[in-house]
Amino acid sequence: MSRMRAVVVDPSAPHRLALSEVDEPSPDSSEALVRVAAVSLNRGEVRRAMTADEPGARPGWDLSGTVVRTAADGTGPAEGARVVGFLPSGAWAELAAVPTNALAELPDGVSFEQASTLPIAGLTALYALEKGGGLVGKRVLVTGASGGAGLFALELARLAGARVVALVRREEHDGLVREAGAHAVAVGEDGEAARGYGPYGLILESIGGAVLGNALSMLAPEGTCVSFGVSGGAESTFDVRNFFYAGGAALYGFIIFHEVLAQPASEGLARLVRLVDEGSLTPRIEVVEDWTAFGAVADRLMQRGFTGKAVLRVGV
Numbered sequence: 001m002s003r004m005r006a007v008v009v010d011p012s013a014p015h016r017l018a019l020s021e022v023d024e025p026s027p028d029s030s031e032a033l034v035r036v037a038a039v040s041l042n043r044g045e046v047r048r049a050m051t052a053d054e055p056g057a058r059p060g061w062d063l064s065g066t067v068v069r070t071a072a073d074g075t076g077p078a079e080g081a082r083v084v085g086f087l088p089s090g091a092w093a094e095l096a097a098v099p100t101n102a103l104a105e106l107p108d109g110v111s112f113e114q115a116s117t118l119p120i121a122g123l124t125a126l127y128a129l130e131k132g133g134g135l136v137g138k139r140v141l142v143t144g145a146s147g148g149a150g151l152f153a154l155e156l157a158r159l160a161g162a163r164v165v166a167l168v169r170r171e172e173h174d175g176l177v178r179e180a181g182a183h184a185v186a187v188g189e190d191g192e193a194a195r196g197y198g199p200y201g202l203i204l205e206s207i208g209g210a211v212l213g214n215a216l217s218m219l220a221p222e223g224t225c226v227s228f229g230v231s232g233g234a235e236s237t238f239d240v241r242n243f244f245y246a247g248g249a250a251l252y253g254f255i256i257f258h259e260v261l262a263q264p265a266s267e268g269l270a271r272l273v274r275l276v277d278e279g280s281l282t283p284r285i286e287v288v289e290d291w292t293a294f295g296a297v298a299d300r301l302m303q304r305g306f307t308g309k310a311v312l313r314v315g316v
């Protein structure tokens, strides 16, 4: 079997991540073989790689690159097509076998770097916003608004016609989130600052802890809070009365790997890529490095050393 380089979990490496030689993938009949050009990092996968994954595990969700072998069943992009793809693991590698229902073709106007930011952060923002139904004129609160998923959510909510409120914990992020689409910005650690701009028809909540607890009492009648992250804390308490008094309020537990079973990643990615191509969606890339810098960039991501997305060029 031919060999390639990939990022693997290595507890003895400085940041628990190391480049290593592994077997090349053997695609199933419904998978295309992609030569990876760029990947982006997400908080969830880095957290897992640095704390929970076993030695030898192959992390990586987001990738862009070129199809070097079309899927044997004839589905999906042809050989030579530039693509973006989404995997449950193993994207941080020179080659990846990607199911064709998790691939979308890239127009010339979308770079590999831009495309690599879209799978987890962009799909999460897109599919979570769709839990709110029609958004025209609706008040939407995005917590963790200065992060990768949050910035895409602000932009997409604004595009969809919502009245968009961003919750950030640092005053200095006011300009960033307004530029991404926020009509109003609330600043604070526990989320209370967002109450005055509500009640909300939809809340995209990724902080957890006190922010989730408070958000649940800011919903409008029939409003939905989509909980998808715990950047600030995994345990939350709240006064249940303030939640159900709104009438018809709902809490939705969102995990992208479940959502793509109902709505394949290929569909959402194709929509996101079109928006980037026409200039309506702007991936905010803050860091671009060669993949040899993997561990150090992952560390900076976890320390929140930058906002927006980090992209790594693969194979260089």
Ligand SMILES: NC(=O)c1ccc[n+]([C@@H]2O[C@H](COP(=O)([O-])OP(=O)(O)OC[C@H]3O[C@@H](n4cnc5c(N)ncnc54)[C@H](OP(=O)(O)O)[C@@H]3O)[C@@H](O)[C@H]2O)c1
Pocket: 042, 043, 044, 045, 120, 121, 124, 143, 144, 145, 146, 147, 148, 149, 150, 168, 169, 170, 173, 189, 206, 207, 227, 228, 229, 230, 231, 232, 233, 254, 255, 256, 257, 301, 304, 307, 308
């Ligand atoms: N369920 C799913 O399918 C799914 C999909 C995607 C993401 N997620 C989760 O959603 C969250 C956001 O993901 P991401 O990729 O956007 O992460 P990210 O780029 O690292 O952004 C994190 C955001 O959370 C804020 N934050 C971090 N620690 C905080 C704390 N202790 N208190 C308050 N705010 C804090 C950051 O604010 P600063 O800018 O001020 O640091 C930033 O706005 C993560 O927890 C991730 O695991 C889940």
